[in-house]
Amino acid sequence: MDRAVETKDAVVVGTGLVGLAAALGCAQAGLRVALVGPAPPKFRPSAQAPFDERIYALSPASVGLLVRLKAWPQIDATRVQPVARMRVFGDTGARLDFDAYGAAVERLATIVEEGELARVLEAGCAYASGVQRFESAFETMTRSTDAVRVTLADGTALAAKVVIGADGANSAVRAAAGISADERPYAQTAVVANFRAERAHDGTAYQWFTDEGVVALLPLPDFEGRPAVSLVWSAPTDLARHLLEEPPQTLAERVTRRTAALLGALTPLGAARGFALRRLTAAHLVAQRVLLVGDAAHVVHPLAGQGLNLGLGDVSEWLAVLAAREPFRDIGDTVLLRRYERARAEPIGLMRFTTDALAKLFGLDDPVARRLRNTGLSLVDRVAPLKRALIRQALG
Ligand SMILES: Cc1cc2nc3c(=O)[nH]c(=O)nc-3n(C[C@H](O)[C@H](O)[C@H](O)COP(=O)(O)OP(=O)(O)OC[C@H]3O[C@@H](n4cnc5c(N)ncnc54)[C@H](O)[C@@H]3O)c2cc1C
Secondary structure, eight states: OOOOEEEOSEEEEOOSHHHHHHHHHHHHTTOOEEEESOOOOOOOOOSSOOSOSOEEEEOHHHHHHHHHTTOGGGSOGGGOEEEOEEEEEOTTSOEEEEETTTTTSSOSEEEEEHHHHHHHHHHHHHHOTTEEEEOSOEEEEEEOSSOEEEEETTSOEEEESEEEEOOOTTOHHHHHTTOOEEEEEEEEEEEEEEEEOSSOOTTEEEEEEETTEEEEEEEEEEETTEEEEEEEEEEEHHHHHHHHHSOHHHHHHHHHHHTTTTTOOOEESSOOEEEEEEEEEESOSEETTEEEOGGGTEEOOGGGOOHHHHHHHHHHHHHHHHHTOOTTSOTTOHHHHHHHHHHHHHHHHHHHHHHHHHHHHHHOOSHHHHHHHHHHHHHHHHOHHHHHHHHHHHHO
């Protein structure tokens, strides 16, 4: 027999950081929300692995959204590290420096662990009276001009005005809405790991463009009174496989050499993890009674550390469209969906273009590309307006 249908205003599919933020924001805007997806994995720090391997550099705009969602004050301040400056090295010694002081901002970004962000957003959703959790998976949906009906893997039936697809790169919502996606692998895997450092990082995020891929060391809060950093090494697939297979101490020694021991000898704080890299662009952000947010809509190369920022930007824009809607429009009205899509087109397109161009330029192993990228870095470093424009983009 058919189960009773739960009626909501919005169904948010996906319990990653973007889905949690979307559900919380919609509930705070007064909507009745069904939040569908598995419980996010919990991170428990230990003496060997005191930090989550998933580390995010959040833009001030993302932190602003989390403040508005009342989630940011719940973050454990001892686990947060501001980024005061950024230093980028080309593969022939060219250098590009950004700093918060020069950009007239308090910080360039804020480093936070995924586990910590998930913890506070989940707590927010648990306390929000408007959010009902369904620990199941989205399976299908049928849409009509005035409603959408969703069926979950456990047989639950939901009816709503809009479905928000926050279900990541392989989005089932995107497929069910008939939105195609252009997806290409980068033939690279990001290797992430945390290390103790010998020298203070002074809140600096370092990035090296090398002939073995892009190596980034992000500053972490001190651990047991000593500096710590987080590695993101976007390496060609074969090298990445090798990096992931070698013992943590060997990887630490390799990263020490690769980064010219700028922070002294590194020692491992936990094991490494790998993420296959790809770019993905959905042909549309919306369809009848459906909108996509986060990686369901766009996946960008992590070299600029902007994927989550872009996803939280989607949520922020959707909440702004909701807040400004005319009282006669229901929340799944095509006009609102189109406003959202139009507003997001430029920031998403710009980020995609920048990260893709950099990934390609620095992935090419020929002398012309090498000269071009190093000249480019030095040029940006010397041309103040260009530098400011890049910083503005990164700040969101
Ligand atoms: C190495 C690396 C470093 C990065 N660093 C940064 C950084 O510094 N700053 C930054 O801004 N971004 C960064 N990113 C990008 C960032 O990780 C992603 O953009 C972000 O996590 C996407 O979040 P999401 O919630 O959209 O998707 P996901 O995290 O993929 O979440 C999707 C959720 O949907 C659920 N789901 C899937 N299918 C279904 C279904 N059928 N039904 C219900 N639920 C479903 C999944 O279980 C999951 O919970 C980095 C990425 C990588 C790989």
